[in-house]
Amino acid sequence: MILCSALLTACGNNEQQPPVTQETPTQNSQSTETENSKKLKSQYPDNKYNIELDAIQEASTVRAQVNTEQGELFVVSKDKEEIGHIGVPSVFGAEGDLTFRGNYDVVYKHNGSEQVIKEFNDLIFVQKTDKPISLEKISFKEVDIFLLTPEYMASRGYNSFAFGINKGNGGAFPIAFKTGENEQETINYAVDHFPKNENEKLVVTTRNTEEENNEQGLKEITYTLDLSKKQFVVESE
Template sequence: MIYKHNEDKKELKELQDLVFIQPSDQPISFEKISFEAMDVFLLTPEYTASRGYNSYAFGIDKKSGEAFAITFKNAEKVQDTINYEKVSTPVNKSEKLVVTTKNTEGQGDTLTTEYTFNKDSKQFVTE
């Protein structure tokens, strides 16, 4: 993932062996979530999923213009992607990232869990 602004280029993350599954070869759009200090952009390689979408997140600091990859920390587990339910895109609620995800197989198909993340540098950490 390369971020280009004016003539400057910066590699934000290497996405090895990533397969994009899209309905056409047209450019795809990022989901954008605005916060007071930064904008978050979600890169979702798959346009359809059975249980939810896995997205990579990238931030752009509104003050400095710095772009960076974002990770997600839940307990002691750090992930490069966030998974969210097909009908509920992550949102900013009171400067916190709120994500609704479907529970895994065997936990019931209609059960969802909502996670609230606080921003900590270049990472979102669950409450």
């Protein structure tokens, strides 16, 4: 069980976290940083993000949080968290964007108790600052949905995880998305087309092209909420 006070202390206590800055380094400091980077080795497989590793920290840090009508949701690092930056600009982020990579718990605080409702292994956050991000809300009759979007930049849309909080009993849980026999953890939606509730259906607008101004590439997908199975099920495409 993770104590809320410990989480908030970790979030706000700068003394426990390595300094993260995007200031232009001097020649000597740049040389030192390069030497330090060479000594650091990621515990995760290589990927296409072009991450340059700057520091590894063990202190728990809140990477995302939101206050809800029923309680609080936190996304908290555990074990070792790798802090770095994007070295080469790409669809994953601009040069210098901060990266946070590690294993994370999604923690729900309700009525004085705390519960881990989901665990992430090897999750990457790409953000402009080291401040905790928020989760965005979509309200339904029986449940509030909160979307976690770890990466601020989108090429073919944002990829978001969903969590529900039952308005009746206050219970929180992750929500999956089912299409036919396939089930996945995330939804993808086009920039400037945030998912919405239409007549208690979740309507998600996707884009099948990277051309952001091409309206012909947009497609709407309608989901029905199956609260008993904690799923959004595709109704039509």
